[in-house]
Structure formats: structure tokens, C-alpha cells
Amino acid sequence: MTSSDENYKRSIKSSHERQIKKMRTREERKLLEENAKRRAPGRKSKPRQQRWNDKDEEEDCTAFEPMRPAQQLDLARAKQEAQARMLDVLEDEGREDLDVIVSVARDRILVSDGGEPRTVRLDENSPQVAVGDLVLVENRPDGSGRLVGVAARRTTLSRPDPGNPRKELVLAANVDVTVIVASVAQPAFRPGLVDRFLLSIQRGGITPVLAINKMDLLESESAAQALEEELLAFEQLGVEVFRISAAQGFGLPELRARLAGETCVLVGHSGVGKSTILNGIDPQGMRSTGSGREFDGKGRHTTTASELNFLPDDTRLIDTPGIRTLGLWKIDPADLADYFPDFHSAIAGCRFRNCSHIVEPDCGVKAAVECGEITEARYGVYARFHGELSSSA
Ligand SMILES: Nc1nc2c(ncn2[C@@H]2O[C@H](COP(=O)(O)OP(=O)(O)OP(=O)(O)O)[C@@H](O)[C@H]2O)c(=O)[nH]1
Ligand SMILES: [Mg+2]
Ligand SMILES: [Zn+2]
Incomplete structure (x- = not known):
């Protein structure tokens, strides 16, 4: 792990700590101080700052190592450690019930514990949150929810904000696997966008896989051969490649099996078939609330906002709006x-x-x-x- 990786990772953590602190009310802070005083010396939890020491950073570094050829990164250990640490943050506050952010709008978020999502309003003091963030929501007597805590992020998929390239835009948080979706045609396969995604995904400590959709549109043997040559280059880098036709259903069971039990995000150019893949691997359509998709009048649906979907086998799958290009975020x-x-x-x-x-x-x-x-x-x-x-x- 390089020093800029460490700094970046540290900055994610400290900005979240700051945000969590900022959100505590005076009463909560007082309660925390009293709890801290009551704790017998030498017993369990130390102050949070002391827990996140350099050793923790080192132990967690597997998540940020570059990919090795023909080898999948083993994130399991780093994930477990990060998870334990994350819950520690909330344990300090005596709260353990976390919801996941399902979608984010300007002034509100949808959160869920796996059941029916509920709306939580944001105000000017609310931190910047992203789909996949784990949050603590307090129930108010009037039935509404109040955001009181955000857990430190295990991983982030980020890009520069197109409106302000110096600002980080987090596309998704706490993701295990990012599926880069590309299509054989309509739109044409663009390996350059895949290269960009690979770099950003590894930068954020996430495992990438590549899904090539619309295989049914391959027109000739020579087109198939040319595609295979391009894909071989990615496979030689250790990237798992799935060949799919979401329209005809082939390749979907394999992809679904790969994603089982993980938090995953589908990314790629608009029209490559991300939402069709989501619907294909989740035919029961667990998406009971507004799907965030609207008909664009040209015979296809276009995703306009990222949305996390709960699949039956404990898989969480985030669908995202298509993007044309991807700026690189904070790599020296x-x-x-x-x-x-x-x-x-x-x-x-x-x-x-x-x-x-x-x-x-x-x-x-x-x-x-x-x-x-x-x-x-x-x-x-x-x-x-x-x-x-x-x-x-
Ligand atoms: N021939 C073919 N068409 C497909 C396949 N998968 C999806 N499509 C079509 O491609 C179009 C775009 O699919 P979407 O799933 O909306 O694409 P998307 O990536 O979600 O697009 P955005 O939401 O705009 O980012 C639709 O008309 C789909 O029917 C496939 O495997 N083969
Ligand atoms: Mg879509
Ligand atoms: Zn050289």
C-alpha cells in the first residue's frame, strides 16, 4: 500500500468521524461523556482515536492492494476487520441497529433494514451520504426518522464531481463487488471506459468483475474473435469476465452466483443493459417502491438515480444511471x-x-x-x- 492510499483511506475515515460527531446533539454528547466516565479503567473499549491506529491501517491494507494477475483479491479478512471496527464506532453510542441507504435525493434519503424502505429527511447539517452507507436512524414520535449516525465506510466507488472536479462524488459505499457492464453493440464495446472503471474500483478497495452483455448481437465469427482478444487482455489482468445476453437470459445464472451474498453495484455506459441484468437476476422484482426509472419515450427505460435492491439470497445490488466517461479520483x-x-x-x-x-x-x-x-x-x-x-x- 502506498502512502497516498493510506492518506486517502485515513481521510475517508476521519471525515466520517467528523460527520458523526457533528450530528450528535448536545444531550447525546453529554450521555457519551457520562458513559465514558462510568467505564471502569482497563475495561474494554478505549477512545475511538486510539483504536484506529497505524496497525489497524496496516491490517486493512489488503483492500487497497492492486490486483494480481490471474488472482482474485481476498477481501474477506479486511472486510471482517473493518466491519468489527465499524460496529465499534456505533457501540460507543450504545446503538447497533443499522439501516442501509437505498437511494439518495437532494433533501431526503430512503433507508431500509431489508424490509420496507422509509424516508429520512436531510437538512443543511446532514453529512454527504451515498447509496450503500450504513446509517443509524432514530425514530421520532411523529413516525418520521432522524439521521443520527453514519458508519465509517469500508470501501468507496468515487469519481470527481463533473460540476466541480476537485470534489469527490461517491457513487456507492461499502460495496464488495463492482460489475462493469459493457455491451457488444448498441452501444459499441469501449475498452477505454473499462480501463477507467478498473482503476477507480481498485482505488476504492473493491473487487471488479466485467459483464459483457448483448452477446446475442455478435454478428460474425470475426467480430466474436476480435471481442475475445479484447476480453483476454482483461482476463490476463485477473478480471473475471461474464458473457451475457440479458435479453435471452444466458450467462445470468453464473453472474448471479458470483454476486450471491455480496453488496454489488452495476456500472457502465447508458443503454448497455444494467437494469435489464438486474431484472434478469431478480425476476421476482423485489423493488416494491418507486424504481427510480422513467420511460424516455424511445422504447427503453433509463435509470436516473442509483438504487439499492435487496435480492432473496442476501445479495444487495445497486443499479446506477449510465455514464459517458469517468474522471479519475485522487491517484498520485x-x-x-x-x-x-x-x-x-x-x-x-x-x-x-x-x-x-x-x-x-x-x-x-x-x-x-x-x-x-x-x-x-x-x-x-x-x-x-x-x-x-x-x-x-
Ligand atoms: N439485444 C439485446 N438487447 C438488450 C440486452 N440487454 C438489454 N437490452 C436492451 O438494451 C436497452 C437498454 O437496456 P437498459 O437495461 O435500460 O440499459 P441501462 O444500462 O440500464 O441504461 P441506463 O439506465 O440508461 O444507464 C433496452 O432496450 C434493453 O431491452 C441484450 O442482452 N440483448
Ligand atoms: Mg438502467
Ligand atoms: Zn520505467
């Missing part, structure tokens, strides 16, 4: 190569330890490109991202 150009595991052995041949693999002489990566060990296309992805991150740094 000097750390970019960490996310290119296929470069790692070549990097050993670089003359300079801090080689950027762009301008330096005697660069092992460029030598590997020249002899064909790393493809021009793959190096092109690195160089493009490096240029983008350097110009925005």
Missing part, C-alpha cells in the same frame, strides 16, 4: 504503476527507482513494450492516465 501519478500489476516485473529493469516510465532513459517498461512483452495498447492506457493525472495534480 507516481503511484499509477501500482495499479498495473502486469508492469511489475518489467519495472525491476528501470534504471531509476522513481521512474515514471514516460520520459526516463533505460526504462524497463518501455523496453518490455519494444520487445512485445507489454502491448502498445496497454502501455497507451498507462501513458494516457499518467498524462491526465499529471495535468490535474
